[in-house]
Amino acid sequence: MDVVSPELNSLLPDEIMDTEAIEDVPQPQPVATTVQSEPSDDTSVPMETDTPMVSESLTLATSTATTKTTDSVTGTSVSTSGLQKLTAPFTISPANHQIILNKVASSQATEAAKSVGTQPQVIKQEGQKLLVTAIGKSGQPIVLQLPHTGSKPGVSQTSGDTKSQAPQFKVVTIGGRSELKPVVGSASNQVTTLQAQQLKAVQIAKKTPASSAAPIKFIITKTVNSKGLSPQTSVPPVIAGRVLTQNSPVIPPRTITLSETHNTSIQSIPGKKIAISPLKTPSKVTVVSVASPTSNTSQKSVALPVNVALGQQILTVQQSTSASPVKVATSQSTAQSIKPVQSVAVGGVGGSQFKTIIPLATQPNVQQIQVPGSRFHYVRLVTATTASSTGQPSGPSTSSIQTAKPMVVSTGAVRMSVPIVPAQTMKQVAPKPLTSAAQVVTTTQTQQRLIMPATPLPQIQPNFTNLPPGTVLAPAPGGGNVGYAVVPAQYVTQLQQSPFVTLASSSGFPASTGIQTQARLPLNGLSTAETTSRPRKPCNCTKSQCLKLYCDCFANGEFCNNCNCNNCFNNLEHETERLKAIKTCLDRNPEAFKPKIGKGKEGESDRRHSKGCNCKRSGCLKNYCECYEAKIMCSSICKCIGCKNFEESPERKTLMHLADAAEVRVQQQTAAKTKLSSQISDLLMRTTPVISSGGGRLPYTFVTKEVLEATYECLLEQAKKAEQTHQPQAEAERMILEEFGHCLMRIISSAGKAKADCASINC
DNA sequence: GAGTTTGAAACT
């Protein structure tokens, strides 16, 4: 399964998907290995993570042949000894490439396997995806095997095997350029067992020019599970009080102990950097980036703590070139508070649903992205520029990425990464204060991929691609390492209530700006303003338990929240039932949770109902009609009777005109109200010091609730007056402000008089 | 707010 389905790709701006855009820095030396798997036509949303079951172990074996390639440019054989161990568990070394381990549907896997022949996992120099492994059934080890390791057990090498195997991972590398050559180096006999329950994706992004000797950077954003300490000679890496473990039965890769002086010394060792920032959920491990060395020179082999325990999540690994020493930076897990995340809303024509912020991790540089056409939420791990990599222990700061180009997700025909808005427009919220030893490792032009946690509920996995809109995989409440629950992104936001930064609209995407508690992309044709300004209507279900599509909350992939429903099961407390209901709906209609309003055929309107309405009595001019409700015309696929919802319909024009007028009026009133309230609050706040500076502090009691309400009434009355007299907005504002000035004067006058009176009586 | 209407969803 692709990270981004072809359908989504078609909706995405080209600049986003342009793979070459990522490579703004020349890479004279071939360092990248492109591992490519056969593109999948699957339109399913990529993020669904599928998953390794709890207590599954994941073993990834790589062969030396596959990992070592000859550079076409230089003709030199590149070996990555240091990288081998570093990336051994993932078999990743290509710079600027990404490997995403993700579950794919068996059919997809089969197709991919067929497409590549007997060696479905052939590493292509310019490839992008690699179908690496098969996932064993729950409780069984998961074996990920790279090409040339066909003899390894448990590896899905053939199409026939893919189906027989349970869940599968697709390993995807992204970002490889034509000149880049496979450099993956790993011992063939090196097998690393991952006890990561939630291993989702491994991203490798190569980026640094070889000459620059840029430091290899590791960013691990998830907490590391303490299970399975590595008995290696090297000290098991302990991150933020947790232990990174390595279970390499054959060749123990070098494990990095963050406390190790030579590697972990942030200040003393320039070069590789590993930033480990434990996530809120201790059972997850997020590997953000792994640098890819162009050579095995002075680099030390570093074994990633891939041997994560159950529930751990590996997100991405980015690689950068360098022969420089490894630098490890860790962020203390002490700060469990939710870190700010960034939200990116990618606009598109139909299908867009939500822009939801999910503070999935404490890792500060996280962006969540909603891709149009997909109701799944993507998380982008944002790395700052190297200039900001010094890791200030001070408080949070905001910076803008200037150099990074739009996130490009894939190369070649397959687009797999999550489109990201141009980095120039991004505001990045620096991590909260880290401990003194912590260092934030940031890179320029990094690529991120979203890796979603796996679900412990295998019964719904076959339909994971069609999960309800807005559904994300979030740690199960109180579940610890138990797994993840399918949680609507909205609900995650509701639960965590974390601050976040919304990208500015200047990025070219229709995302609204400003801090929001929840934002959505246009839904069913409604404008962003409409959807964002209006909270979701509470449902009133009584018999469906909110587990059928009758319930709008459920149909929209949301948990019921502040609803009026009875016997509601659409919540976390009834997760099992909810998942079953989702499965039932999907069984009945695989597209049950997909947007009903999508692109029409060529030549037709951009938006139309996917199935068409069946109205008989409403004339399609009432909200009973889904077409009319979505403010779109009925189309040829509608089966309505007596339809009046067409372009030339006079009834429709009249209704639309009235509706628009009413809506505009409501919006204006709301905006005026908000603005006035803000102004009142602001001015009142400013007034106090002015008054007090003039000769003593006025009694606080003068700005009472009653005074505020009276002021508000005056202003509101003025606004009504302006509206009744059909004053232009500017004039109305002037009138209101003038009235406000009068109010202020009266307040000040009264206060001053009272003060004088009080002074006269020595009060 | 209660009752009615409506059409999608669910069921047979």
Next chain:
DNA sequence: CAGTTTCAAACTC
């Protein structure tokens, strides 16, 4: 696939 029932929202009074 068609007909019927169920359901909750939209609508009316």
